[in-house]
Amino acid sequence: MSPSTRVTGCACSASARAARAASSLARHTGCPGPRLRVRSLPGRVGPEELRADGEPGALALGLAGDGSVATVVLDGRGLIVAGPRGSGRSTALRRLFAVLQDAGGPPALSLSGRDPQLSPAELGAQLRDQQGTVCLVDDVDALLGGPYDDVLAEFATNPRAGSLVLAGTLGTLVSAYRGVVGVLRRSTYGLLLCPGPRGAELFGIALPDGEPPLPGRGFLVEEHRVRAVQVADQRAGEPS
Numbered sequence: 001m002s003p004s005t006r007v008t009g010c011a012c013s014a015s016a017r018a019a020r021a022a023s024s025l026a027r028h029t030g031c032p033g034p035r036l037r038v039r040s041l042p043g044r045v046g047p048e049e050l051r052a053d054g055e056p057g058a059l060a061l062g063l064a065g066d067g068s069v070a071t072v073v074l075d076g077r078g079l080i081v082a083g084p085r086g087s088g089r090s091t092a093l094r095r096l097f098a099v100l101q102d103a104g105g106p107p108a109l110s111l112s113g114r115d116p117q118l119s120p121a122e123l124g125a126q127l128r129d130q131q132g133t134v135c136l137v138d139d140v141d142a143l144l145g146g147p148y149d150d151v152l153a154e155f156a157t158n159p160r161a162g163s164l165v166l167a168g169t170l171g172t173l174v175s176a177y178r179g180v181v182g183v184l185r186r187s188t189y190g191l192l193l194c195p196g197p198r199g200a201e202l203f204g205i206a207l208p209d210g211e212p213p214l215p216g217r218g219f220l221v222e223e224h225r226v227r228a229v230q231v232a233d234q235r236a237g238e239p240s
Helices: 010-029 089-103 120-129 147-156 170-174 179-185 196-201
Strands: 058-064 069-073 079-082 108-112 133-138 162-168 189-193 217-222 225-231
Touching (some): 058 089, 079 089, 079 170, 079 179, 089 162, 108 120, 120 133, 120 147, 133 147, 147 162, 147 179, 162 170
Parallel strands (some): 079 162, 108 133, 133 162
Antiparallel strands (some): 058 069, 058 225, 189 217, 217 225
């Protein structure tokens, strides 16, 4: 990983635009925007490139712009993974599921919104019976506004029950203020992949400009801290 460098030319323009956006947000909300740094990230990261992190419960998600390992901690908080189709949402969930299994930590349940396999009642019973479960739901768009939404919202409001990770399209999640998405948006904890102009709307924070729209590339947001990240592709470490 190359060290931080001074940026000239068009990159400075991008950084300046992002700084103006952050300043504008601070004036209107009273909240500081992210501290902006322009770093170079590889277009693809394999799981073997991530060293172990010493923080208890930290799950190595990918590589951050400062060369460190980008981690998430699922300690009862919910995590939203948002982005357009092809942005790497499923890759991020696949990575987290693999790390959970390798770590031998809490039980992990992976669910597809397009084919849940479990009825709402069965899902609710499983989440109640297995305390501390990390439930990862891909394509959550298909489950919103129905009985699955109610089950997941109830799970998300009880930190002792476990942790919930939702992945869906940015446009749908930005427009959702109720149900399980509304619950998770309040935590301001998420991964925004290839976010585009509407990325700042999900958590009401400014995002830096200039990151290329590559699969797995985006920003890890925790409260008002924003870090550029390239999500590790779990399949990159599998034999062909």
